[in-house]
Amino acid sequence: MLDNRQIDLAAYWMPFTANRQFKAKPRLFTSAKNMHYTSSDGRQVLDGTAGLWCVNAGHCRDPIVKAVQNKVAELDYSPAFQMGHPDAFELANRLTALIGGDYSNVFYTNSGSESVDTALKIALAYHRVKGDAARTRLIGRERGYHGVGFGGISVGGVVTTRKMFGPLLPGVDHLPHTHNLEKNAFSRGEPEWGGHLADELERIVALHDASTIAAVIVEPMAGSAGVLVPPKGYLKKLRAICDKYGFLLIFDEVITGFGRLGSPFAVNHFGVQPDIVTAAKGLTNGTVPMGAVFVRKHIFDTFMTGPDNAIEFFHGYTYSGHPVAVAAALASLDVYAADGLLTRGAGMAKYFEDAVHSLKGKPHVIDVRNIGLVAGIELQPRPGAPGARAYETFVKCFEAGALIRTTGDIIALSPPLIIEKKQIDELVGLIAAALKTVA
Numbered sequence: 001m002l003d004n005r006q007i008d009l010a011a012y013w014m015p016f017t018a019n020r021q022f023k024a025k026p027r028l029f030t031s032a033k034n035m036h037y038t039s040s041d042g043r044q045v046l047d048g049t050a051g052l053w054c055v056n057a058g059h060c061r062d063p064i065v066k067a068v069q070n071k072v073a074e075l076d077y078s079p080a081f082q083m084g085h086p087d088a089f090e091l092a093n094r095l096t097a098l099i100g101g102d103y104s105n106v107f108y109t110n111s112g113s114e115s116v117d118t119a120l121k122i123a124l125a126y127h128r129v130k131g132d133a134a135r136t137r138l139i140g141r142e143r144g145y146h147g148v149g150f151g152g153i154s155v156g157g158v159v160t161t162r163k164m165f166g167p168l169l170p171g172v173d174h175l176p177h178t179h180n181l182e183k184n185a186f187s188r189g190e191p192e193w194g195g196h197l198a199d200e201l202e203r204i205v206a207l208h209d210a211s212t213i214a215a216v217i218v219e220p221m222a223g224s225a226g227v228l229v230p231p232k233g234y235l236k237k238l239r240a241i242c243d244k245y246g247f248l249l250i251f252d253e254v255i256t257g258f259g260r261l262g263s264p265f266a267v268n269h270f271g272v273q274p275d276i277v278t279a280a281k282g283l284t285n286g287t288v289p290m291g292a293v294f295v296r297k298h299i300f301d302t303f304m305t306g307p308d309n310a311i312e313f314f315h316g317y318t319y320s321g322h323p324v325a326v327a328a329a330l331a332s333l334d335v336y337a338a339d340g341l342l343t344r345g346a347g348m349a350k351y352f353e354d355a356v357h358s359l360k361g362k363p364h365v366i367d368v369r370n371i372g373l374v375a376g377i378e379l380q381p382r383p384g385a386p387g388a389r390a391y392e393t394f395v396k397c398f399e400a401g402a403l404i405r406t407t408g409d410i411i412a413l414s415p416p417l418i419i420e421k422k423q424i425d426e427l428v429g430l431i432a433a434a435l436k437t438v439a
């Protein structure tokens, strides 16, 4: 047990955190196992968010812990450029086999943000290598979240992550978001209304001309901006329009990758094959920072031209394919396979759906939406204090023993994929109780 007051909290500038509010009443975790965190005051806290959408197999799983311990003692670091280590190649082979289709190659990064910027650079360079250098425009989507790099915030559509940091990348446009409570409130799974919003890409094409557009990037399910499930037919339509004009389609699967929707990737879940897929988070079960970018064969082959001794893509990170991260990823894939976790969500989705939709009618709840093991619960904002109700619900839940996540007035749930039915009941019960106490 720790007394939070004995810790000097001053120097750490915390990310995406109200620093002064937090430090006045801190919430600290000191350990974790399976579905639970232990807080600094010694309480068990049920993890309703898999950390930050990343601890898909639950916390401190022995095989992953051991793999990391062993690797750091065996090969602490190996240069990433013009050198390699065997495990990095094995992981790439396993990842391409897992996602299937004709995804032939994987580029390693250290985070979701880096995966996104890498994917955007691959898309721009791809057209240039093909001699189509006029294709420089990138199309994102309102309410899209693609991390915090300049590429990611430029194509992203979360206003708070953009407005302080301009000028952003030029030549970017945005599709409209698909959120519409009048049409889709309390949808279960993919909403009926909104597939036609993909046609907005045609409007953007008419405005800019197809010959200027390089790529379209979307999250197949928008997570961070409040769990926006794609309307029926929407993603297939986007794919068709991209095919028609020769745009690359990028799915940002930083959240949806590794079993979140009940399939290994959203690519598998929706049966739509983008040209490039970004991943991170669940890749190492959150244990060590790592990201990855998958490309289809035609992309990789386009780069593999020119003289053999020429570096084909001038991009990479000191820690691309870091041995310890790769060890964590390989062990995570083993755990996912042994426990059947990458498809477990499919079997649990209905129970989870019924449980979260039981919050309909509870105080302040204006929408519940879900897919796989993800749910969004939207609250009516308190007049004059947007976000306050959800934040207070989050604090009450933490105090009562559950970790939830909030964005504005939306609660997002994304528990580890090992969650049991009684833990789903407990999580939803704690949220219902917290909502009753929030004004």
Ligand SMILES: Cc1ncc(COP(=O)(O)O)c(C=O)c1O
Pocket (backbone or CB within 6 Å): 110, 111, 112, 113, 114, 116, 145, 146, 147, 148, 219, 223, 224, 252, 253, 254, 255, 280, 281
């Ligand atoms: C879809 C998506 N892309 C990118 C990111 C950024 O990932 P990171 O925080 O690892 O940079 C996130 C993070 O939540 C995300 O949800």
